[in-house]
Amino acid sequence: MGRHIEIPGLTLGTDDFARARANVAPHIYHTPLLTNRSLSEASGFDVRLKAEIFQKGGSYKVRGPLNVIAHLTEEERARGIICSSAGNHAQGVAIAAQLYGIEATVLMAENATKSKIAATEGYGAKVVLHGSIWDEANEKALELVEEHGYTYVHPFDDPRLIAGQGTLGLEVLDDWPEVEVAVLPIGGGGLISGNSMSLKAGKPDIRVFGVESSGAPAMKRSVEAGELVTLDTVETIIDGLRVKRVGKNTASIVSRFVEEVVTLPDDQIFEALLWLMTRAKLVVEGAAAAPVGALLHHLIDAPPGTRVVCVLSGGNLDIEQIRGLRWN
Secondary structure, eight states, X not given: OOOEEEETTEEEEHHHHHHHHHHHGGGSOOOOEEEOHHHHHHHSSEEEEEEGGGSXXXXXXXXXXXXXXXXXXXXHHHTOEEEEESSHHHHHHHHHHHHHTOOEEEEEOTTOOHHHHHHHHHTTOEEEEOSSSHHHHHHHHHHHHHXXXXXXXXXXXXXXXXXXXXXXXXXXXXXXXXXXXEEEEOSSSHHHHHHHHHHHHHOTTOEEEEEEETTOOHHHHHHHHXXXXXXXXXXXXXXXXXXXXXXXXXXXXXXXXXXEEEEEOHHHHHHHHHHHHHHSOOOOOHHHHHHHHHHXXXXXXOXXXXXXXXXXXXXXXXXXXHTTOOOO
């Protein structure tokens, strides 16, 4: 305990992750690590799947908001909280707010998945639709903060949220201390940031890989450029990966603690999604299938037999997104 990992402007240590776990664990499920012989054979690795598809709200996204809200003052909670989200962060915030008995408003893009809108409202949050991508919805959320004084919960760049997401890695190390490589999807970067830090704090020699859609490689380009890069356009229909600009904190963390960010096109990600349905009998959303796609297409640089955990980040699949797609 007490080991600290520092980046410019941000310090998170094992104590922070331990406190986050104390805030988060009473309210969530410790999700399982699943083995799958077919995926291990196809990839050449010893693979286990961290199944956050079975988490409350159907994704890992409840972890971060629970830790953020635990740190808020009573005055901040009384003002109500607001966030912007492609869907899963919305549900995570709504669940966390409901558990704490506070009001939540969620900004979503107008093309957000209908099932995620309904689920968010079902958890008691007010949903406001604005723009066509997360970045535009987020701008509106910040305007409403100025107008109404809401307490803003960032979907990926708040250190408290990053620490909350990192509780997933602590569970992985508990269940499989022999793990050598972790593969996670990247949207804004909160998931891979928190877990690259928590995993390496507990096991410094573990190697971490991130996976983006090649139609929205904001993290990869930012890391390569050494500064935040805002994409002119994004060309992916996968809402959890559809981000023009990643976070300042998340990019800094990824540049230091992630071995490589790889990309693959949407059709290969959806091939992986279908593969998981047919071969593993698991329903996942597009972002969650991306790490499996990276394994199936041999994008992860590791020796045969390496012990690899692949994070299935969420299971809130929108069937409409895959209608009309064709797989070979």
